[in-house]
Amino acid sequence: MPWDQEKIKSVLPHREPFLFLDEVIMIEGSQKIVAVKRIAKEEEYFRGHFPGNPIVPGVLMIEAMAQASVILFSLDRPHIAETEPDYYLGKVKADFLAPAYPGDQLIVEANKVKFLDNAAITDTLIKVNDRIAAKANLVFSIQQK
Amino acid sequence: MSNNIEEEIRNMVSEILEVPVDKLTPEVDFFQDLEVDSLKAIEIVAAFEKKYRIIVPEEDIPKIRNLGQLIEYTENITG
Numbered sequence: 552m553p554w555d556q557e558k559i560k561s562v563l564p565h566r567e568p569f570l571f572l573d574e575v576i577m578i579e580g581s582q583k584i585v586a587v588k589r590i591a592k593e594e595e596y597f598r599g600h601f602p603g604n605p606i607v608p609g610v611l612m613i614e615a616m617a618q619a620s621v622i623l624f625s626l627d628r629p630h631i632a633e634t635e636p637d638y639y640l641g642k643v644k645a646d647f648l649a650p651a652y653p654g655d656q657l658i659v660e661a662n663k664v665k666f667l668d669n670a671a672i673t674d675t676l677i678k679v680n681d682r683i684a685a686k687a688n689l690v691f692s693i694q695q696k
Numbered sequence: 697m698s699n700n701i702e703e704e705i706r707n708m709v710s711e712i713l714e715v716p717v718d719k720l721t722p723e724v725d726f727f728q729d730l731e732v733d734s735l736k737a738i739e740i741v742a743a744f745e746k747k748y749r750i751i752v753p754e755e756d757i758p759k760i761r762n763l764g765q766l767i768e769y770t771e772n773i774t775g
Contacts, residue, residue: 665742
């Protein structure tokens with residue numbers, strides 16, 4: 552069952568302008584999810600990244616992959632997610648393979664590597680037009696309040 | 697347990713923790729002496745699982761506090 556952005560907001564603490572997922576289009580248990588982020592042509596950050604040559608910043612791709620990872624974690628550990636913990640990205644090993652531009656649609660995939668109650672590892676990637684634009688191994692901590 | 701596997705585990709932990717191999721004695725405590733946090737701990741577990749193609753039950757993780765215990769754990773599960 553796909554998730555709309557309201558459902559995403561029920562799990563992620565992020566809000567505009569720092570919410571980088573529009574919908575979740577596929578869920579495979581707690582092993583994998585696929586989400587979508589549509590890049591608007593008028594995103595504010597394109598004014599500076601870069602003037603006359605707008606490209607989606609790689610750090611924002613990582614953020615989208617991290618947010619997809621948090622959703623995947625919430626499916627694996629709903630009892631932890633329900634406590635609305637803080638999620639801290641601790642380590643990123645990323646490759647950027649192709650640029651994304653205004654108007655592109657990012658297909659954001661997160662795969663479970665290892666989840667514990669207080670830490671998680673995912674393998675993630677972003678595709679643009681069926682081409683891998685970025686991939687990253689993410690390690691993050693989960694701190695219950 | 698062969699010295700080879702012992703060396704493999706020591707090298708793997710050394711690389712993840714960024715601690716020289718010669719400082720990783722069997723008794724040095726991961727958490728108190730090397731300040732291993734939850735992120736480093738899960739990295740060690742994931743690397744260990746990948747290398748030996750096993751799943752470490754979550755309840756076993758807090759019991760493994762040093763290299764000696766990790767080697768002993770490996771002995772038990774790999775026979």
